[in-house]
Each structure stands twice: as structure tokens, then as C-alpha cells.
Amino acid sequence: MRPAGPVARLLWRALALVFVALGLLGAFLPVLPTVPFLLAAAWAAGRGWPALERRLLEHPRYGAYVRQWRRSGAVPRRAKWAATGMMALSSAVLLATAAPAVVKIGAPLLMAAVAIWLWRRPEN
Known part of the structure; x- marks a missing residue:
């Protein structure tokens, strides 16, 4: 994948943060899912924020779900x-x-x- 320019990287990071925020809300609101938003956050972070992507993949509670989805599209x-x-x-x-x-x-x-x-x- 071609490296993103500074504007594109900023937009990917902003999108990743929006998804992380929605995932965080989902951790506290029973009607809002957490993992789908973290999957989307990892996807966006992978395009402009590798450090955040790594943190999501290594998260102690949700990282396994993100890795399973990436590996095989698996849903528990x-x-x-x-x-x-x-x-x-x-x-x-x-x-x-x-x-x-x-x-x-x-x-x-x-x-x-x-x-x-x-x-x-x-x-x-």
C-alpha cells in the first residue's frame, strides 16, 4: 500500500478516533456494540496510524476479536x-x-x- 500523504493520514486518524470513541461508548451503553467499531477503528488506523492499530490488535480484552476478524472474518x-x-x-x-x-x-x-x-x- 502506498504511504498516505499528511492530509490523508490526518483524515484516517480522525476516522479512527471517531470509531474508537463510538466503541468506547458501546462499552458502557448496552444498545451500542463495541467490537464492530473497534474493527472499523483498526481498519482506519491501519491506513494512517500504525501505533493505534497495534494497540487495538494487542488490546487485552478486544484485541483477540480484531485479530480473529482479520484472520478469517470470524465472529464469536x-x-x-x-x-x-x-x-x-x-x-x-x-x-x-x-x-x-x-x-x-x-x-x-x-x-x-x-x-x-x-x-x-x-x-x-
């Missing part, structure tokens, strides 16, 4: 169940709102597609 079964449960709960709550019918139908269909994709991922 527990994470699959948690994501599927949250999508089902979100769909049920959405149906109880005054959202337009297209949203009440489209969002659960999109979440179902994501769940199918997720369950097709390897687990190790």
Missing part, C-alpha cells in the same frame, strides 16, 4: 446471539412506534439480512 457465537437478539428487540420496538410502514417493513428486513450474513460467518 455469543456475539452473533447478542446481535440477533438486539436486532429482534429493535424490530419489535420499531413496530410499536408511529414510524411509516415502509420503515416498519424495511428496517426489520434489512436487519434480517444482516443476521443471515452474520450467522454465515465463521466462529473461530
